[in-house]
Amino acid sequence: MKTISIINLKGGVAKTITSCNMAHILATVHNKRVLLVDNDKQGNASKFYKVHNYDKLSLSEVMTERHIKLENVIVHTAYENLDIIQANMTLLRANREVLMDTTRPQQNRIKSALATVSDQYDYCIIDNAPDINISTINALVASQDVIIPVKIDNFAFDGLSELIEQIDNVTYDLNQQLTLKGCLVTCYMRNEVNKQGEEWLRNQTEYPVFETHIRRTEKVDESTFASIPIREYSIRCGASRDYLAFVEEYLK
Numbered sequence: 001m002k003t004i005s006i007i008n009l010k011g012g013v014a015k016t017i018t019s020c021n022m023a024h025i026l027a028t029v030h031n032k033r034v035l036l037v038d039n040d041k042q043g044n045a046s047k048f049y050k051v052h053n054y055d056k057l058s059l060s061e062v063m064t065e066r067h068i069k070l071e072n073v074i075v076h077t078a079y080e081n082l083d084i085i086q087a088n089m090t091l092l093r094a095n096r097e098v099l100m101d102t103t104r105p106q107q108n109r110i111k112s113a114l115a116t117v118s119d120q121y122d123y124c125i126i127d128n129a130p131d132i133n134i135s136t137i138n139a140l141v142a143s144q145d146v147i148i149p150v151k152i153d154n155f156a157f158d159g160l161s162e163l164i165e166q167i168d169n170v171t172y173d174l175n176q177q178l179t180l181k182g183c184l185v186t187c188y189m190r191n192e193v194n195k196q197g198e199e200w201l202r203n204q205t206e207y208p209v210f211e212t213h214i215r216r217t218e219k220v221d222e223s224t225f226a227s228i229p230i231r232e233y234s235i236r237c238g239a240s241r242d243y244l245a246f247v248e249e250y251l252k
């Protein structure tokens with residue numbers, strides 16, 4: 001199983017849209033067995049796949065409980081080959097609890113849990129919160145690949161160097177397998193700001209950047225209200241074709 005963290009310290013850059021649609025395309029177009037992990041207390045990925053539920057186990061218990069069976073936390077989505085671990089606001093408390101419990105390692109709880117199902121999935125995609133906290137550190141420790149969605153605006157590159165520093169630290173201290181696969185330009189519009197921002201990103205050499213960018217398409221917003229992955233909601237729209245191309249580029 002290959003584990004991918006979708007992460008950016010900035011909010012609203014399409015981390016969740018990218019996670020949910022990448023998972024859906026890997027499962028339905030490429031026939032891969034996919035586990036999506038919602039690692040954000042907002043629970044947006046869980047809501048998108050209609051599994052957000054306070055009465056059921058969530059990533060919080062994976063973080064805090066010693067003998068949890070992942071089979072009891074994983075739920076099927078409406079899509080074949082696509083399962084999910086949900087998250088909700090209890091993740092806030094769970095993160096605090098992990099930090100206070102020094103009786104066992106704090107940074108590899110997600111990794112240890114995922115190891116128990118690694119032969120059941122080809123890909124695990126972790127949708128992270130716009131933050132660095134103990135559960136995002138756990139995600140980075142559990143991952144091999146990192147993808148950073150970037151939405152070009154005046155603040156697009158704020159926090160990017162801090163995030164890269166965190167990724168470098170985790171790579172150095174805890175997980176030598178971690179690779180930054182690239183930044184992914186999302187919500188792309190054909191205007192001067194986007195052109196210049198993208199050009200700047202492509203001209204720097206510090207971070208790799210995916211060739212594919214994801215066009216801004218109203219259909220994406222609509223698809224979140226309908227809770228339908230973009231390839232089912234509107235197969236021909238720009239974002240739908242771009243996400244397809246992006247996943248292909250990632251797989252190459």
Ligand SMILES: Nc1ncnc2c1ncn2[C@@H]1O[C@H](COP(=O)(O)OP(=O)(O)OP(=O)(O)O)[C@@H](O)[C@H]1O
Pocket residue numbers: 010011012013014015016017018040042044128129130186187188214215216217218219220221222224239
């Ligand atoms: N290609 C796109 N075209 C149009 N709208 C988009 C596109 N991608 C994302 N959006 C919209 O941008 C908003 C933010 O997307 P999303 O929730 O995925 O961001 P996020 O990075 O996960 O945010 P957060 O940091 O709050 O978790 C949503 O309203 C979504 O519908």
Ligand SMILES: [Mg+2]
Pocket residue numbers: 015016017040044128129
């Ligand atoms: Mg999100």
